[in-house]
Amino acid sequence: MFSVKNKTANMSIAIPLLEKKARQLRATCVQMAHDGKEGHLSSALSCMDLLVGLYYHWLRIDPKNPKDHKRDRFIFSKGHACTALYAVMADRDFFPKKWLYRYAQNDSPLPNHPCKHSLPLLECSSGSLGHGLGIGTGMVYGLRLDGVDARTVVLMSDGECNEGSVWEAAMFAAANKFENLLAIVDYNGVQAVGRSDQLMGYTSLEEKFKAFGWNALTINGNNLNEIIAALDTFPFEKGRPSAIIAKTTAGSGVRFMEDQVLWHYRVPSDEDLKLALEELKEVAIHLEEV
Amino acid sequence: MRKAFVETLTQVAAENSRLIFLTGDLGFQVFDNFRERFSSRYINVGVAEAQMICAAAGLALEGWRPVAYSIASFATARAFEQIRISVSYPNLPILVVGAGGGYTYAASGVTHHAADDLALMSILPGMTVVAPGDSNEVAALLPELLQLPGPSYIRIGRYGEPSYYANEPAVLGRARLLRDGERIALVSTGDLAVPVLEALEVLKADDIWPIAYQMHTVKPLDTTTLDQLSQRVETIITIEEHLPSGGLSAAVNTWRTTCEKSIKLLRLGPVDAFALGNLERNELRHRLGYDAEAIVKTVRSLWDKLK
Structure with missing residues (x-):
């Protein structure tokens, strides 16, 4: 079902279902943020379609054998958006859905920045931006020496690309011709207290990655057709790492949250939750289960 | 090295x-x-x-x-x-x-x-x-x-540092006894073991015999040896090429807060400042008072007081 070999069949059957899945998981994020009283919702919603494309279509991972040496490595470098990661992992049965009730609670396996000590399933902890791509390059180097044909994917935020370490890693990846490395930038345009375009001097992320020796393409990162088409083209070029610049809308899927710096931090009130769920026309996956 | x-x-x-x-x-x-x-x-x-x-x-x-x-x-x-x-x-x-x-x-x-x-x-x-x-x-x-x-x-370090002999091998996590002695303990880290040993040679002529340990492992600190030492000496002198905060002397000072016996600590090492002036290393050590000469001087004056 999750094979990447039969691309056409996979795509034509899956997309409307995947879109429904993405709405369900967005509802899950809003519920978790509301119950856990932790924000970062707009960052979670913006990357949800990317996560759905990865986890339901592209990543070679097996919840029954999550540490299989041949698995694709997925690094969720924008750790602050972890409600999205937890929701999709629970839905793919990497852990029980009822754990989502414990998001951001004391002693939870799901803290408000992912911690590998709490959730050993993770490839690494995240929360401090600019680490994921560098760690990913180390993994690719090690996997290549071991002759393991696994792919490594790093999901970053556009604000994260302010960090110089991202570009140190980008240079290293190109110098070592890491064809098995995919960086995805969730380009939602909104940072903690500003707009990423303004802070990056209105320069192109795609051009930057290309200048660093990558092959890169820009897509609508809230469109599952485009996401899956891009993923299926990987690797974009022989001998180069690939980057997807996924233009997304912060808070995507919930209109009153969309493209608002406010919703980077704000915790949804009871009223916000009600309105969001009405618009998504779905309920959280962990509530359904009870 | x-x-x-x-x-x-x-x-x-x-x-x-x-x-x-x-x-x-x-x-x-x-x-x-x-x-x-x-x-x-x-x-x-x-x-x-x-x-x-x-x-x-x-x-x-x-x-x-x-x-x-x-x-x-x-x-x-x-x-x-x-x-x-x-x-x-x-x-x-x-x-x-x-x-x-x-x-x-x-x-x-x-x-x-x-x-x-x-x-x-x-x-x-x-x-x-x-x-x-x-x-x-x-x-x-x-x-x-x-x-x-x-x-x-x-x-x-770099190249060509002098090597020294000690009765014990170097074992990770354990203070290495360089010379046994009495009353005062010199505890060094890094290549300051070398000026410590030079100082011991000079002090020997005056019949002054402090104990010398090389604390190559700064963390975890060998508190067992320090505890034993606290029963034998009244003063521990730490020698380090490190700022006062967070190095060997700071670690030893933290150990002292857990030590039942009252013990005096002295520190020889750089002060809390950037080392300006492009000094050659030995000159820097001399001016900041943690070369062999400074060690001799400190031990000698302390030894006399203890008499």
Whole structure:
């Protein structure tokens, strides 16, 4: 079902279902943020379609054998958006859905920045931006020496690309011709207290990655057709790492949250939750289960 | 020390096929032999310390045993947050190597001084921190560090430091007795064992016999030996090429807060300031009062008072 070999069949059957899945998981994020009283919702919603494309279509991972040496490595470098990661992992049965009730609670396996000590399933902890791509390059180097044909994917935020370490890693990846490395930038345009375009001097992320020796393409990162088409083209070029610049809308899927710096931090009130769920026309996956 | 480092590293790499070496574009000609023998396990990441540490973390997560090498100031301070988050927090078995620790590169200016490396590394949970005093200590301790389940830091010097003899071998985590004696204990780290031994030779002529320990392992601190020492001496003098905060003397001072017996601590070492003036290292040690002469003077005046 999750094979990447039969691309056409996979795509034509899956997309409307995947879109429904993405709405369900967005509802899950809003519920978790509301119950856990932790924000970062707009960052979670913006990357949800990317996560759905990865986890339901592209990543070679097996919840029954999550540490299989041949698995694709997925690094969720924008750790602050972890409600999205937890929701999709629970839905793919990497852990029980009822754990989502414990998001951001004391002693939870799901803290408000992912911690590998709490959730050993993770490839690494995240929360401090600019680490994921560098760690990913180390993994690719090690996997290549071991002759393991696994792919490594790093999901970053556009604000994260302010960090110089991202570009140190980008240079290293190109110098070592890491064809098995995919960086995805969730380009939602909104940072903690500003707009990423303004802070990056209105320069192109795609051009930057290309200048660093990558092959890169820009897509609508809230469109599952485009996401899956891009993923299926990987690797974009022989001998180069690939980057997807996924233009997304912060808070995507919930209109009153969309493209608002406010919703980077704000915790949804009871009223916000009600309105969001009405618009998504779905309920959280962990509530359904009870 | 660097020769001993690369020779020992090459030996370990021959036995352990998972050992992998990363450099932040430093060590010109030092690693040529290693690189020839293990080309795929030699990685020059470029002048990119953050990347060196993150890549090391990724390699460790895939079951490799990375050794990340740069000049001490860059290996520690420049990449501090990467070491904190991607090495110490996940407790990965990565060895960070700071070449030219302390004021090895005194005359190169403040940018190349690393008199804060032990503090930066010691403050990280789970980190083992080592400052050997000579080539023999490097050769003895390095294989032990490369067996640890968690992260470690080693401060090494340059080339041609004098070697010294001690009755005991260097064992990771254990203070190494250089000379036994009485009443006063000298506790050094790094290559300050050398001026300590020079000082002992001078003091011997005056029939002054302090105890001397080399505390090559700064963390975890050998508190067992310190506890025993506290029963035997009234004063411990620490000698370090490190700022007052966070180095050996600070660690010993923290130990003292747990010590039942009242014991006097003295410290010889640099003051809390950038070392300006492009001084040559020995001159710097002389002016800041932690060379052999200063050690002799301090011990002599204390010894007289104790009489």
